[in-house]
Amino acid sequence: xxxxxxxxxxxxxxxxxxxxxAARKAVRAHQQGHQxxxxxxxxxxxxxxxxxxxxxxxxxxxxxxxxxxxxxxEQVSVALMAMAIxxxxxxxVSLTGAQIGIKTDSSHTKARIHSISTxxxxxxxxxxxxxxxxxxxxxxxxxxITTLGRGGSDTTAVALxxxxxxxxxxxxxxxxxxxxxxxxxxxEACIVSRVCYDEMLELASxxxxxxxxxxxxxxKKFNVPIHVRSSLSDSPGSLIVDDAGTSSMVVSGxxxxxxxxxxxxLEVPDVPGTIYRIFAPIADRKITVDMIVQNVADDxxxxxxxxxxxxxxxxxxxxxxxxxxxxxxxxxxxxSNVSKVSAVGLGMAxxxxxxxxxxxxxxNSEINLELITTSEIKISVLVSRESALxxxxxxxxxxxxxxxxxxxxxxxxxxxxxxxxxxxEVIKRLQxxxxxxxIIDDISLDDTQSRITICKIPNxxxxxxxLFEQIAGDGVFVDMIVQSHNxxxxxxxxxxxxxxxxxRALAVAEKASSEHGCEGVVHKQSIAKLSVSGIGMRxxxxxxxxxxxxxxxxxxxxxxxxxxxxxxxVVVDGDDGEKGLACLHDRFAExxxx
Ligand code: ASP
Ligand code: MG
Numbered sequence: 001x002x003x004x005x006x007x008x009x010x011x012x013x014x015x016x017x018x019x020x021x022a023a024r025k026a027v028r029a030h031q032q033g034h035q036x037x038x039x040x041x042x043x044x045x046x047x048x049x050x051x052x053x054x055x056x057x058x059x060x061x062x063x064x065x066x067x068x069x070x071x072x073x074e075q076v077s078v079a080l081m082a083m084a085i086x087x088x089x090x091x092x093v094s095l096t097g098a099q100i101g102i103k104t105d106s107s108h109t110k111a112r113i114h115s116i117s118t119x120x121x122x123x124x125x126x127x128x129x130x131x132x133x134x135x136x137x138x139x140x141x142x143x144x145i146t147t148l149g150r151g152g153s154d155t156t157a158v159a160l161x162x163x164x165x166x167x168x169x170x171x172x173x174x175x176x177x178x179x180x181x182x183x184x185x186x187x188e189a190c191i192v193s194r195v196c197y198d199e200m201l202e203l204a205s206x207x208x209x210x211x212x213x214x215x216x217x218x219x220k221k222f223n224v225p226i227h228v229r230s231s232l233s234d235s236p237g238s239l240i241v242d243d244a245g246t247s248s249m250v251v252s253g254x255x256x257x258x259x260x261x262x263x264x265x266l267e268v269p270d271v272p273g274t275i276y277r278i279f280a281p282i283a284d285r286k287i288t289v290d291m292i293v294q295n296v297a298d299d300x301x302x303x304x305x306x307x308x309x310x311x312x313x314x315x316x317x318x319x320x321x322x323x324x325x326x327x328x329x330x331x332x333x334x335x336s337n338v339s340k341v342s343a344v345g346l347g348m349a350x351x352x353x354x355x356x357x358x359x360x361x362x363x364n365s366e367i368n369l370e371l372i373t374t375s376e377i378k379i380s381v382l383v384s385r386e387s388a389l390x391x392x393x394x395x396x397x398x399x400x401x402x403x404x405x406x407x408x409x410x411x412x413x414x415x416x417x418x419x420x421x422x423x424x425e426v427i428k429r430l431q432x433x434x435x436x437x438x439i440i441d442d443i444s445l446d447d448t449q450s451r452i453t454i455c456k457i458p459n460x461x462x463x464x465x466x467l468f469e470q471i472a473g474d475g476v477f478v479d480m481i482v483q484s485h486n487x488x489x490x491x492x493x494x495x496x497x498x499x500x501x502x503x504r505a506l507a508v509a510e511k512a513s514s515e516h517g518c519e520g521v522v523h524k525q526s527i528a529k530l531s532v533s534g535i536g537m538r539x540x541x542x543x544x545x546x547x548x549x550x551x552x553x554x555x556x557x558x559x560x561x562x563x564x565x566x567x568x569x570v571v572v573d574g575d576d577g578e579k580g581l582a583c584l585h586d587r588f589a590e591x592x593x594x
Contacts, residue, residue, distance in 0.1 A: 042073025526574025
């Protein structure tokens with residue numbers, strides 16, 4: 001028999017009418033012959049209200065008691081939902097996280113799921129009940145109630161779908177599906193019919209904000225198709241699947257993170273271990289660093305820039321300052337008036353010239369780029385906060401995301417992916433690796449490239465655009481691009497190209513350099529690009545730092561870095577490639593999965 005998990009978020013259960021409407025959706029699926037598990041969030045803004053209440057009583061409420069309090073929100077909704085189903089003449093049983101047997105670790109307010117038992121749910125389903133599960137909560141080994149972090153009901157839903165081997169996981173929400181960008185920010189945003197997990201992972205954390213990113217990591221890990229749809233209408237919604245398939249688009253979404261800060265450390269020694277020593281204390285404080293950009297050294301010194309949430313900048317500066325005193329080097333004034341804008345798309349991995357198009361469009365809108373990082377499926381630029389919206393709109397328009405048509409037929413059928421892990425397999429994998437542990441799915445070495453750096457370019461709109469237009473016009477395929485910050489109005493751009501195209505690319509770079517009054521061009525013929533990619537990279541911030549640590553131990557100097565949600569790329573000397581690969585394999589042996 002088919003099984004469907006339906007999750008209803010806070011706005012979809014905000015009052016009794018909405019609870020009844022949600023109950024009718026579940027009953028409809030039940031009537032169609034599916035077994036139904038509902039996962040429900042707290043009503044409306046109830047969680048916020050509870051948090052405010054706690055803060056009125058205690059400025060720093062103990063995390064354990066916070067979980068005790070917050071879990072009541074979901075307990076209210078599951079009970080009411082069960083009553084609603086009964087009122088429609090069907091059988092339903094509500095269960096808390098503990099009653100289901102959702103076991104988590106003990107990190108209150110941000111617990112991770114370790115295991116879920118399915119016996120009780122299965123027995124209830126077999127007796128003809130609709131099972132109503134409280135989202136966002138679990139218990140630890142000592143029966144303390146835990147919660148999974150804000151928005152955690154999505155994660156409960158996808159996790160239940162995985163362990164139950166559900167045919168589909170439907171996420172009902174107050175939007176019609178996944179948009180090309182946040183429609184509250186850009187009204188011209190369109191709904192996409194399908195996106196794949198990796199795109200969604202990049203978008204979720206980039207600020208597209210539709211789903212809890214850990215739920216997508218789960219979906220990807222166990223190959224659970226996720227169907228995001230409106231609880232208010234019958235519109236087709238969007239599917240999050242393994243491979244977006246039909247999409248012919250190079251870019252499928254754009255996102256904006258408005259409140260960022262940029263820290264640049266300048267003229268630190270370009271030797272093994274520097275990068276690790278700078279980032280270790282930051283990682284210890286659990287500060288989430290995002291775009292890390294390291295550019296090529298000048299006279300044995302290098303500059304590293306990175307971004308982080310604006311309100312964490314002060315703390316980061318405080319922990320780096322003593323490190324810089326030991327290392328030598330200095331810190332540029334923190335720029336806390338920057339925003340990150342990104343374009344994401346699976347199609348970019350294949351198509352050259354996406355970066356060039358994006359830079360040109362931004363240049364035509366007179367937008368200056370402070371930092372640039374690229375990964376296989378994402379290009380991010382850092383811009384001034386006041387040009388953030390303009391940048392987003394420019395990118396969105398350039399890739400015609402305002403003309404996307406959603407396909408009403410795609411989503412009418414249940415789609416069980418043939419690759420979806422079977423429940424038996426899920427349980428088995430859980431025992432070995434745990435539900436929410438980090439999984440590294442690939443560590444690779446690419447030693448076919450060279451790198452080119454254009455030094456000290458005047459940082460003004462249009463330079464990146466004309467440079468990459470000329471290079472692409474010459475048929476050279478550019479892979480990694482990193483633009484870092486030197487000082488006020490000066491930047492460096494480094495990029496990698498296939499070794500056999502080096503000569504041509506160099507000629508173009510030299511020409512661009514002299515045309516734009518840059519200081520000059522340096523290059524290195526033999527480099528090695530090491531990439532670590534996986535699932536859980538975002539929620540396990542240690543991947544970048546773990547890579548830096550391993551390379552530092554092995555005495556390998558990191559020359560260039562760019563990071564994304566699903567991947568960490570570092571460039572090292574060509575002679576260090578094999579050794580670097582081996583030490584990363586060593587470092588992540590446990591997480592490397594099967
Ligand atoms: N009620 C919780 C929150 O507001 C969990 C959820 O809605 O997913 O964060
Ligand atoms: Mg929510």
